Amino acid sequence: MHSLLIALALALPRTLAQSPTDSLAEIIRARIAQVPGAEVGLAFRRLDDTDSLYIEADTEFHAASTMKVPVMIELFRQIDHGRLSLDTPILVENQFKSIVDSSTYTLDPGDDSDSAMYTLVGTHVSVRDLMDHMIERSSNLATNTLIALAGADRTTDEMRQLGATHTHVLRGVEDDKAFERGLNNKISARDLATILYAIQTNRAASAKSCAMMRDILLHQEFSAEIPAGLPPGTPVAHKTGWITGHLHDAAIVYPRQAPAYILVVLTRGIPDQNVARSLIVDVSRAVYAHVAASAPSASADSH
Numbered sequence: 001m002h003s004l005l006i007a008l009a010l011a012l013p014r015t016l017a018q019s020p021t022d023s024l025a026e027i028i029r030a031r032i033a034q035v036p037g038a039e040v041g042l043a044f045r046r047l048d049d050t051d052s053l054y055i056e057a058d059t060e061f062h063a064a065s066t067m068k069v070p071v072m073i074e075l076f077r078q079i080d081h082g083r084l085s086l087d088t089p090i091l092v093e094n095q096f097k098s099i100v101d102s103s104t105y106t107l108d109p110g111d112d113s114d115s116a117m118y119t120l121v122g123t124h125v126s127v128r129d130l131m132d133h134m135i136e137r138s139s140n141l142a143t144n145t146l147i148a149l150a151g152a153d154r155t156t157d158e159m160r161q162l163g164a165t166h167t168h169v170l171r172g173v174e175d176d177k178a179f180e181r182g183l184n185n186k187i188s189a190r191d192l193a194t195i196l197y198a199i200q201t202n203r204a205a206s207a208k209s210c211a212m213m214r215d216i217l218l219h220q221e222f223s224a225e226i227p228a229g230l231p232p233g234t235p236v237a238h239k240t241g242w243i244t245g246h247l248h249d250a251a252i253v254y255p256r257q258a259p260a261y262i263l264v265v266l267t268r269g270i271p272d273q274n275v276a277r278s279l280i281v282d283v284s285r286a287v288y289a290h291v292a293a294s295a296p297s298a299s300a301d302s303h
Helices: 002-015 024-033 064-080 115-120 127-136 140-150 152-162 176-180 189-200 207-218 273-293
Strands: 039-046 052-055 089-091 124-126 236-243 246-253 261-268
Touching (some): 024 052, 024 273, 039 273, 052 189, 064 140, 064 189, 064 207, 064 236, 064 246, 089 140, 115 140, 127 140, 127 207, 152 189, 189 261, 207 236, 261 273
Antiparallel strands (some): 039 052, 039 261, 089 124, 236 246, 246 261
8 A cells, every 4th residue: 555655646747647535645555664764754835735744743853954933034134123234244254162161163164065265264244145145045154154143042032932932043153162062953743833823924924024034945956856846837935944964844835736845854864865855745746736736727826
């Protein structure tokens, strides 16, 4: 039965043959079971709240770069309250303090997905541009610069107010001393879905700020996970995250012929990143087919 469900799900982008009565949970659990040792946290929620699925959704994972979304929210909240401006110039320095003992550390451009950001060290860059780098290119340098501005504790407190109870923003990126002591940023699939839903429904900040956040997330440049399981050209506002043994994607999906929804897939325990990526793509494909199968034949653009 499992192999039949998996085969059906994997064929869905071509056939859209899935019946609304098929068990999405069974399809996804069967696909996860194909990867020995895989741990997956999943949250799926239609924006109209007519359908949802949660698998190990409250399990805490190393947040990796998904923590950059809470940081962005806190910055926009400060902007809404007049404590900060998008045009505020911030000096970019490649020197940060460990939360363990305040010793300094630097980031390696070779380990950053946005190495071009390092050409700006020693210059002033606007908050707007730093946020673009942090989300769209997942810049670690921009993130560490901004988290000092946002405040880790304030960011965590704001996430609690939104209902994200398993989110812990402790520090910037590449604080090796903190990592060795297990002092890591953590998040759950349900929390990320809650956070994205707050951005979508204008609860994370003002309506204007939430619209800007969605636009930033729509321009994220890494699209090999959730977007790769969707029809080409489907708008996706999302944030990926990856470190050794972990690969995540958290998205608001705006299908052109089906209702919009949130999908979060967090993975760990998969040494081969390509295997983890293939798993996320297949889950995305199955969820899209499930949503499309229940959609009216002529659905308005949900974006």
